[in-house]
Amino acid sequence: MRSFFISLGASILMLFIQSTWLSHGIIFGIIPDLAMSIVLFSAFINKDGQGIIVAFIAGLIADMLSAAPLGYYAFLYVSCAYLATLLSYVAEKDIFVIPFLLGAGAAIARGILTRLVSWIFAANINTYQLFSAEFGIELLADGFFTVLVFFILTFFQPFLENSPRKALP
């Protein structure tokens, strides 16, 4: 339970930082989704689905901070966290490749899912322009920042892991 609240608190903190201190963007006006990186980390190391619940609540908070309709980010975060949890069953966490794939893959998943959501709910749904330069930059930024976030969070993994004993061989 403690790890749940720590993961949730860290991701919410990142959302507020994204909307204030990083609001002008880091690279070409693009804001890296650091909250998503934390959610992905939590989902990847907690195979019992704890990260998915963290993603849902963090997503709802993101919806409140955004002009997006309630449920938009919750859906995107839960879907990406679910994919990260599934990936954790077939891949080991390393220092670069898996975090980068998770970050960049989550950006691609968001791009596709926003299209899907806009088809279902026509009103007030913004979508990613998948073949724009801006989306490419966001994809790379999310990939690299997820590598950085994973590297930092590895030092705090015992606080973010639901049952650390399960990770032992």
Place this chain on the structure above:
Amino acid sequence: MKNDGFHRPSRTVHRKAALLIVLSLSILFISTRTVFRVPDLFHGYVIGTIQKAFAAAGSFVSRTVGAVSELRTLKKDYEALLAKTQEYELKEREFTSLIEENRRLKDLLGLTSFPDAKKIAAHIIARDPGNTYSSFVIDKGYNEGIRKYMPVIAFQDGVEGLVGKIIDVKATTSTLQPLYDQRFFVAARLAKTRAEGLANGRGFRDAPMTLLYIPKTEMDSLKQGDIVVTSGLDQVFPQDIIIGRVESYQINEFSSSLVIAVQPAIDLSRVEYVFAIDNQGTLTPNAGGNQ
């Protein structure tokens, strides 16, 4: 493959994910039809207060760091300013006479910027945490007289230009939709020829807006740098607010109109303070009612 005993995800994981995905989509379904509203107490006060606190903390740190480096350049700037002061004294005399002349000409033509409108100054304290939506949060809400669909302008480098419109109002904060948002539309016209069209954001701060439905017959008189202003026909924005300047245009062979790229007059990456225009009384009674 891992050898820690977790070869396949358990049913619980699938169930949790399925439940939360369905729940998210249900909330989205309800919220896009505005059946459900987040309790205003939480959304309006708690979120707004936290955002204000973060903005204040960020501002404090950046100002403190900035002040240290600023001291180095202050002396040099001071000397340069002394020299410039003399120059400006001369210019001021000329400027005063121009203001007087401008005022007289405006009176003659009956033109003043929003004569009956009240302008509510506000500070941008936060922006959207993601990249698909591009809202700004300002530190004024319905307690200060902000209302939904109020036009928002800003002054930058001597230019008064359009910033966007208010789309959500809480007690002490409001959300504004900037003109580069992909769901932002404004009735516009070319200031020189008065040809009317519809300007639309493209979703990115640095990307120009698109001005549509300007007839091809305007092509001969259209030049790069031409000013685009609001036409007022959408009943939301007062007319003749500067939107931006023509950057380029495309001719579609099978269309009767041009596709014009418009560079916004206000650089929204640098905007800190904005003015919401309380144009009640300057527009028709059902202004903004159909938005």
